[in-house]
Amino acid sequence: MQWLNIILQGVLIGGLYAMFAAGLSLIFGVMRLVNIAHGDLIVLAAYISLMVTQSVGIDPLTSLLIVVPAMALLGYALQHGLLNRTLGDDLLPPLLVTFGLSIIIQNGLLEFFTADSRRLQAGSIEIETFRLAQGLFVGALPLIQFAVAILVIAGLQVVFYRTALGRAFRATSDDQSVAQLMGLDTRHVFAMAMALSLAVIAIAGVFLAIRTNFDPAIGPARLIFGFEAVIIGGLGNMWGTLAGGIILGVSQAIGAQIDPGWQLLAGHIVFLAILAVRPQGLFPRISG
Amino acid sequence: MSRVEHATRSSRIGVVVVAASLIVLALAPFWGDRQTLRLLAEMLTFVALASLWNLLAGYAGLVSVGQQAFVGLGGYLLFALAMLLDVHPVAAILIAGPIGALVAIPVAALMFRLRGAYFAIGTWVIAEVFRLLASQISALGGGSGISLPASVVIAMAPTRQAREFEIYWLALALTVAILGAIVALLRSRHGLALTAIRDNELTAQSNGIDVWRIKFIVYVLTAFGTAMIGALIFLQKLRISPDTAFSVNDWTAFVIFITVIGGIGKIEGPIIGTIIFFVLRQTLADLGSLYLLVMGAVAIVVMLWAPKGLWGVISERLGWQALPLHRRLVTGKETGGKL
Amino acid sequence: MPETPLLEVKAIDAFYGDFQALFDVSLSIAPRQVVAVIGANGAGKSTLLKSIAGLMHPHRGEILFEGRPTAGAPAFDALRRGIALVPEGRRLFPSLTVEENLLIGGQSGRPGPWTLARVYELFPVLAERRNLPAPSLSGGQQQMAAIGRALMANPGLLLCDEISLGLAPIVVRDIYARLPQIMAEGLSLIIVEQDIAQALRASNHVYCLQEGRIALQGSANQLSRESISAAYFGV
Numbered sequence: 001m002q003w004l005n006i007i008l009q010g011v012l013i014g015g016l017y018a019m020f021a022a023g024l025s026l027i028f029g030v031m032r033l034v035n036i037a038h039g040d041l042i043v044l045a046a047y048i049s050l051m052v053t054q055s056v057g058i059d060p061l062t063s064l065l066i067v068v069p070a071m072a073l074l075g076y077a078l079q080h081g082l083l084n085r086t087l088g089d090d091l092l093p094p095l096l097v098t099f100g101l102s103i104i105i106q107n108g109l110l111e112f113f114t115a116d117s118r119r120l121q122a123g124s125i126e127i128e129t130f131r132l133a134q135g136l137f138v139g140a141l142p143l144i145q146f147a148v149a150i151l152v153i154a155g156l157q158v159v160f161y162r163t164a165l166g167r168a169f170r171a172t173s174d175d176q177s178v179a180q181l182m183g184l185d186t187r188h189v190f191a192m193a194m195a196l197s198l199a200v201i202a203i204a205g206v207f208l209a210i211r212t213n214f215d216p217a218i219g220p221a222r223l224i225f226g227f228e229a230v231i232i233g234g235l236g237n238m239w240g241t242l243a244g245g246i247i248l249g250v251s252q253a254i255g256a257q258i259d260p261g262w263q264l265l266a267g268h269i270v271f272l273a274i275l276a277v278r279p280q281g282l283f284p285r286i287s288g
Numbered sequence: 289m290s291r292v293e294h295a296t297r298s299s300r301i302g303v304v305v306v307a308a309s310l311i312v313l314a315l316a317p318f319w320g321d322r323q324t325l326r327l328l329a330e331m332l333t334f335v336a337l338a339s340l341w342n343l344l345a346g347y348a349g350l351v352s353v354g355q356q357a358f359v360g361l362g363g364y365l366l367f368a369l370a371m372l373l374d375v376h377p378v379a380a381i382l383i384a385g386p387i388g389a390l391v392a393i394p395v396a397a398l399m400f401r402l403r404g405a406y407f408a409i410g411t412w413v414i415a416e417v418f419r420l421l422a423s424q425i426s427a428l429g430g431g432s433g434i435s436l437p438a439s440v441v442i443a444m445a446p447t448r449q450a451r452e453f454e455i456y457w458l459a460l461a462l463t464v465a466i467l468g469a470i471v472a473l474l475r476s477r478h479g480l481a482l483t484a485i486r487d488n489e490l491t492a493q494s495n496g497i498d499v500w501r502i503k504f505i506v507y508v509l510t511a512f513g514t515a516m517i518g519a520l521i522f523l524q525k526l527r528i529s530p531d532t533a534f535s536v537n538d539w540t541a542f543v544i545f546i547t548v549i550g551g552i553g554k555i556e557g558p559i560i561g562t563i564i565f566f567v568l569r570q571t572l573a574d575l576g577s578l579y580l581l582v583m584g585a586v587a588i589v590v591m592l593w594a595p596k597g598l599w600g601v602i603s604e605r606l607g608w609q610a611l612p613l614h615r616r617l618v619t620g621k622e623t624g625g626k627l
Numbered sequence: 628m629p630e631t632p633l634l635e636v637k638a639i640d641a642f643y644g645d646f647q648a649l650f651d652v653s654l655s656i657a658p659r660q661v662v663a664v665i666g667a668n669g670a671g672k673s674t675l676l677k678s679i680a681g682l683m684h685p686h687r688g689e690i691l692f693e694g695r696p697t698a699g700a701p702a703f704d705a706l707r708r709g710i711a712l713v714p715e716g717r718r719l720f721p722s723l724t725v726e727e728n729l730l731i732g733g734q735s736g737r738p739g740p741w742t743l744a745r746v747y748e749l750f751p752v753l754a755e756r757r758n759l760p761a762p763s764l765s766g767g768q769q770q771m772a773a774i775g776r777a778l779m780a781n782p783g784l785l786l787c788d789e790i791s792l793g794l795a796p797i798v799v800r801d802i803y804a805r806l807p808q809i810m811a812e813g814l815s816l817i818i819v820e821q822d823i824a825q826a827l828r829a830s831n832h833v834y835c836l837q838e839g840r841i842a843l844q845g846s847a848n849q850l851s852r853e854s855i856s857a858a859y860f861g862v
Contacts (some may be wrong), residue, residue: 002688032404033405034404034405034406034408034409036353036405036408036409058308079290082588082592084591086591086592091349091404092345092351092403092552092591093350093591093592093595094405095404095408096351096544096548096587096588096591097588097591097592099353099541100545100584100585100587100588100591101542101584101588102584103537103580103581103583103584104581104584104585104588106580107577107578107580107581107584108581110577111576111577111578111581156710157343164730164734167727167730167731167734168731169725170720170722170723170727171720171722171723171731173722174720174722174723175718175720177682177702178714178718178720179720179731180682180701180702180703181589181680181682181702181703181705181706181711181712181714182706182731182732182734182735182776182780183703183706183707183734183735183780184707184731185701185703186703186732218774220412220536221416223409224409224412224413224416227406227409227410227413228413231402231406260421261423261424261431264416264420264705265417265420265424268413268416268417269417270416270595271413272398272413272417275398275401275402275410276398276401279401279402
């Protein structure tokens with residue numbers, strides 16, 4: 001029963017990892033850009049939520065109403081003003097510019113907020129638990145966060161496959177010049193994709209901040225978890241990414257149970273094993 | 289009758305300048321004080337690391353943000369060999385190279401399954417794995433790290449001054465050897481292939497160049513050099529820990545910024561970049577973490593508006609090369625036009 | 628008699644890098660007219676269309692659409708102003724279904740007679756396959772979908788780049804047979820064709836390009852076969 005609890009915890013945190021991954025793979029799908037600053041933007045969202053909750057006095061989940069639009073706007077501006085200039089055939093510029101961005105965000109946060117560990121307080125909901133079965137408990141917050149992750153992924157699928165914006169995403173990703181011939185302003189399309197990605201990042205960041213302590217340096221690890229979830233799950237498939245996140249979360253949970261120092265290592269090893277044995281991922285839809 | 293020539297007028301001057309600088313540098317222990325020697329040694333190791341990263345990213349098109357894996361590996365190999373197996377520290381540095389290369393082989397086999405930016409993040413994961421594994425080795429200090437015991441330090445040389453001279457000359461020799469190897473590689477037939485890959489990978493491939501085999505070789509060779517430099521770095525520091533050994537900031541961020549600002553895809557770039565980096569470091573020293581922020585911003589600006597870096601701008605405007613690396617076809621009459 | 632031309636191309640030069648593809652090319656088309664541009668491979672036909680569609684900008688000369696210059700406008704502006712291109716090789720969006728491809732054409736929101744229903748009326752075979760992925764269609768069906776996609780934008784000028792390429796003659800005739808229906812609402816058409824006979828049958832006015840220059844132009848029914856061959860091959 002203890003193992004069942006552990007696996008359940010792993011599954012639930014897998015939802016958070018899937019949210020990390022969703023924003024990453026959305027951008028890659030639309031414009032073949034991998035945002036190295038992705039994890040640091042998650043942390044930025046956490047800090048924005050911290051500022052909002054402290055100054056306005058609302059709880060973190062309500063702060064989403066402010067943080068999500070703020071981050072979406074930031075994403076639009078970032079893509080339109082900076083990252084659109086890096087797109088092209090050469091892979092060096094987007095990689096190096098987003099790497100520079102990552103360093104800038106980390107150190108900017110460090111200057112502004114210091115390296116102190118922070119946490120967002122969500123109130124009484126943090127300690128509520130449900131009993132699923134004899135000896136099997138699940139916290140209200142992890143459950144809500146998992147449900148939100150599923151909603152986010154389902155929402156992204158709806159946007160991609162049932163809206164005009166999603167059509168624009170897919171068309172631009174297929175053939176940029178013909179998309180322009182059809183009247184699509186590709187700069188705007190890319191900026192909307194980044195805005196959407198940052199909106200997802202905002203949600204993930206707030207839930208992360210409620211769940212664990214955070215400081216300016218934890219960004220890269222979140223990028224890595226998101227990336228591992230994408231690769232394990234397979235490119236081009238959002239639900240595969242959810243599966244990837246769950247597998248990662250469960251591996252980490254099992255590893256932690258064996259030895260606390262092995263938590264992260266277990267996840268990396270599973271990732272490398274899948275890379276070795278099935279590099280296209282478990283549920284791929286497109287090739288990288 | 290035509291033949292390929294490497295030199296131009298500016299590169300002939302460049303060779304003289306380089307030779308003169310090497311003599312001055314070799315004599316540094318006699319004209320410089322202790323602080324200067326340490327600074328020069330640090331600069332030399334960064335020139336070496338940046339040149340190796342430049343070879344990997346600028347020529348072979350493999351952008352790694354995980355080279356700290358091999359820096360840390362070299363460092364830990366030094367400590368392991370010297371402390372646990374009684375190997376002389378200098379010998380340990382030399383052994384770290386081949387071991388680093390051996391480790392790089394399965395790593396490359398795994399990493400080459402990823403492309404582009406995903407390859408980059410993958411190399412970061414590898415570095416993280418190395419860091420986590422290192423924290424598990426209690427014989428080498430586990431998570432908090434360990435210092436080099438006095439017995440090992442004395443084994444290098446009896447006095448502190450002698451040790452510092454020795455480490456400095458090691459840094460100089462290693463850096464010159466690595467740069468020399470890179471230049472030799474680039475002047476060879478493989479180097480021509482690498483330059484073709486740098487200029488246009490798809491075309492290179494369709495011209496029959498086995499792109500992936502060359503990338504594999506370059507990755508392994510780069511690991512070889514990086515591990516040796518890593519061993520040297522931690523010999524100088526006398527103390528190692530997982531966080532310092534595998535630090536992304538120290539061994540990757542700085543290296544990338546140096547190469548980008550100096551000029552990717554050109555040999556002279558990392559040298560120029562290192563000089564600029566250290567000048568900036570001296571002038572911005574009081575700013576703390578703002579320093580990294582400024583570096584990041586400068587790197588972004590350079591990447592967007594001067595993607596060939598400072599040396600790229602200079603060499604295009606003035607047509608200079610510091611080292612005889614370009615290939616010119618020379619016929620009976622001078623035809624010019626470099627390849 | 629001369630109405631204001633819908634499109635005026637005035638003495639343009641076009642370059643791909645250092646390579647000059649068009650030399651001093653001029654062309655004009657009136658409303659409700661069909662102009663054919665013929666020429667051998669590499670003569671510059673596609674370059675001309677790309678310049679008109681705004682994908683390339685001429686180094687010299689200017690292009691006026693509805694009296695206004697197209698210079699400096701971004702590539703996506705052409706459609707909003709009323710110029711739609713049916714690209715060479717169809718180039719439907721492979722990730723989209725047939726209907727989604729058509730809808731993309733219409734998302735610019737230009738008012739006009741062409742709707743999804745009208746396009747399905749024109750090409751019934753598309754209606755049958757509306758939810759299938761675009762790559763699953765045959766060549767001829769893809770060509771119809773590409774035309775339909777461009778029509779959905781309700782353009783004033785439709786540019787057709789080699790729509791007969793790779794298609795069986797009977798399919799080509801079938802598509803060209805619908806041209807009158809397509810033009811019924813007041814469209815102008817520029818067709819680029821390698822099939823000279825088809826081009827002459829379908830158009831009012833013909834321009835022949837040879838190595839980037841206009842070698843011949845005139846009314847379709849007045850030009851002789853000999854003069855066309857001479858201009859086409861440059862003999």
